[in-house]
Amino acid sequence: MIFNLLAILLGISTIVFALVAIYTKKLIFAILATGGVSLFASILYLLMAAPDVALTEAAIGSGLTTLIFLFILNKIKEEDV
Amino acid sequence: MEYIGLITGFILVILGIWGFLTQKNILKMIIGFTISDTGINVIIVSISYLKNRTAPILNRPDLLTDTVNKITDPVPQALVLTAIVIGVGVTALMLSYALRLYQEKNTLDINNFKDLKW
Amino acid sequence: MYKKLLVFATIFILAGIFLKLYQNFDGSKTLNKTASYYAKNGASEVGSTNIVTAIVVTYRGFDTLGEVTILFVAAAIIGFFLKTNAKGTNRIRNLRFSSEIMITASKILMPIMFLIGAYVFVNGHLSPGGGFQGGAIIASGVAFFLLANPTLSVNHKVLSVLESTSGLIFVLLGIAGLIYGGGFLDNRVLPLGKFGTLFSAGIIPLVYSFIGLKVGAELSNIISSLQQIQKEE
Amino acid sequence: MKILDITGAILTLIGSIFIFLGALGVLRMPDVYNRIQTGTKASTLGTMLTLTGIGMIHPGWFGKIAILIIFIAITNPVSSHVLARAAHFINIPLTSKTVVDKLRESKIEEMENALKLEEEQKNDF
Numbered sequence: 216m217i218f219n220l221l222a223i224l225l226g227i228s229t230i231v232f233a234l235v236a237i238y239t240k241k242l243i244f245a246i247l248a249t250g251g252v253s254l255f256a257s258i259l260y261l262l263m264a265a266p267d268v269a270l271t272e273a274a275i276g277s278g279l280t281t282l283i284f285l286f287i288l289n290k291i292k293e294e295d296v
Numbered sequence: 297m298e299y300i301g302l303i304t305g306f307i308l309v310i311l312g313i314w315g316f317l318t319q320k321n322i323l324k325m326i327i328g329f330t331i332s333d334t335g336i337n338v339i340i341v342s343i344s345y346l347k348n349r350t351a352p353i354l355n356r357p358d359l360l361t362d363t364v365n366k367i368t369d370p371v372p373q374a375l376v377l378t379a380i381v382i383g384v385g386v387t388a389l390m391l392s393y394a395l396r397l398y399q400e401k402n403t404l405d406i407n408n409f410k411d412l413k414w
Numbered sequence: 415m416y417k418k419l420l421v422f423a424t425i426f427i428l429a430g431i432f433l434k435l436y437q438n439f440d441g442s443k444t445l446n447k448t449a450s451y452y453a454k455n456g457a458s459e460v461g462s463t464n465i466v467t468a469i470v471v472t473y474r475g476f477d478t479l480g481e482v483t484i485l486f487v488a489a490a491i492i493g494f495f496l497k498t499n500a501k502g503t504n505r506i507r508n509l510r511f512s513s514e515i516m517i518t519a520s521k522i523l524m525p526i527m528f529l530i531g532a533y534v535f536v537n538g539h540l541s542p543g544g545g546f547q548g549g550a551i552i553a554s555g556v557a558f559f560l561l562a563n564p565t566l567s568v569n570h571k572v573l574s575v576l577e578s579t580s581g582l583i584f585v586l587l588g589i590a591g592l593i594y595g596g597g598f599l600d601n602r603v604l605p606l607g608k609f610g611t612l613f614s615a616g617i618i619p620l621v622y623s624f625i626g627l628k629v630g631a632e633l634s635n636i637i638s639s640l641q642q643i644q645k646e647e
Numbered sequence: 648m649k650i651l652d653i654t655g656a657i658l659t660l661i662g663s664i665f666i667f668l669g670a671l672g673v674l675r676m677p678d679v680y681n682r683i684q685t686g687t688k689a690s691t692l693g694t695m696l697t698l699t700g701i702g703m704i705h706p707g708w709f710g711k712i713a714i715l716i717i718f719i720a721i722t723n724p725v726s727s728h729v730l731a732r733a734a735h736f737i738n739i740p741l742t743s744k745t746v747v748d749k750l751r752e753s754k755i756e757e758m759e760n761a762l763k764l765e766e767e768q769k770n771d772f
Binding site: 298299302303306309310313314317318343346347351352353354355360363364365367369370371373374377378380381382384385386388389392393395396 | 418421424425428429432436439441442443444445446448449450452453454456457463464465466469470474477478481484485488489491492495496540541542544546610629633636640643
């Protein structure tokens with residue numbers, strides 16, 4: 216029961232972060248929100264009995280992808296976009 | 297639990313596809329692609345979930361007998377493991393193309409790239 | 415206007431398909447044939463505690479070889495596309511110095527992060543984790559060190575030698591399985607050992623260590639190519 | 648056994664009180680730097696106490712928890728220091744009650760030294 220409630224909360228916050236990532240104007244908030252989507256999805260994997268996938272998503276999807284996005288964003292001037 | 301995962305995954309896929317069809321900025325389109333990638337992985341993992349069973353790691357002696365009725369499905373988890381690692385390679389590749397396009401034309405708006413349009 | 419209508423139509427068709435899929439889904443109750451074979455015979459045939467590792471490395475080892483190749487091709491294309499202009503036409507950007515605390519902490523933390531990555535991929539057959547996760551942790555250690563010391567750069571020769579050597583050993587271990595075992599990447603080249611200890615499950619710890627080194631070298635290659643372009647104006 | 652359980656529970660409670668105070672400080676403080684400071688100090692101590700309490704309730708996990716505590720002790724202050732430094736470098740304003748700002752003084756001093764050095768080099772020619 217408590218796990219179902221936690222899963223519902225995680226699902227709602229994942230969707231809210233995805234909406235923020237798509238509709239915000241500033242690119243840096245969009246990138247950080249994408250990292251947040253991956254982070255909440257990794258806890259959802261852990262609740263669904265897949266610890267291997269959760270570890271991969273937390274290390275790669277939430278860590279490295281955000282870092283690569285930020286490296287690229289550093290080379291792009293915001294006002295040109 | 298599996299229904300919650302399924303609904304979350306479906307909504308994430310729809311949001312991601314909506315994002316990369318409507319946004320004008322190339323970086324925003326790549327972000328939409330990443331979100332729909334996560335959504336597909338959530339769908340596959342939630343299909344592999346079976347009620348009242350543990351993860352496929354046999355680190356307790358009581359799991360060794362009658363394993364078939366005690367663990368969740370391991371095959372979709374192995375598939376998703378592969379998909380996540382390929383996803384980061386594809387994302388990095390798309391981002392490097394986007395940076396090259398920006399250095400060429402000093403803009404990231406998709407409406408300015410009409411070289412192949414007829 | 416026309417374009418927007420098309421987008422709406424696409425989303426509606428997709429939502430309809432998803433709704434139909436959701437209505438017909440009623441949660442599987444038992445494992446299917448393949449999965450129950452793996453669950454029944456994984457412990458006795460492969461000797462690995464973690465069934466997902468058994469599938470990734472042994473039963474579906476060929477997939478893993480292809481996946482590592484895809485990652486290698488992606489890293490090579492990124493390195494080719496972001497090649498810096500070596501003729502000296504680009505000025506070096508004036509980077510801000512990092513603080514003393516950050517540099518000291520990065521010197522302390524980088525070996526610990528490498529150690530954790532090695533722990534994760536050596537214990538891949540006992541606990542959650544494995545070559546891909548360990549490689550990602552090693553690559554984030556490299557990224558952390560490069561962020562703290564922006565004037566340094568990684569030697570690409572060392573990375574490429576490490577990457578190709580571990581890939582070659584991975585393929586050679588697979589061929590050894592073809593000769594001494596039952597097929598490509600069969601893990602019964604070495605004895606299976608006692609179930610649940612570190613030196614068990616045949617060649618799975620060896621193969622996963624080399625996959626971890628290869629993935630770590632490829633991801634560090636991507637990160638160092640991206641860091642290289644930060645310096646030029 | 649019983650005493651260890653009770654001690655662990657009390658330590659976990661104290662740790663969670665510290666984390667709550669940190670969250671309250673993030674709400675109440677006037678500017679970015681004060682918020683970073685409360686968030687880091689209180690939550691570092693709170694996390695360490697909570698982890699120690701969990702280690703007393705489950706004595707088998709103590710090795711892993713010791714490693715976690717070492718990691719938090721290294722990473723948490725360093726990351727908040729770098730955040731505050733970056734915020735200062737992009738000129739985020741301080742609160743009006745600020746009394747002393749050493750980093751700005753040292754920056755101004757550095758710039759004056761550089762200017763002096765340039766003048767001297769000009770005079771040399």
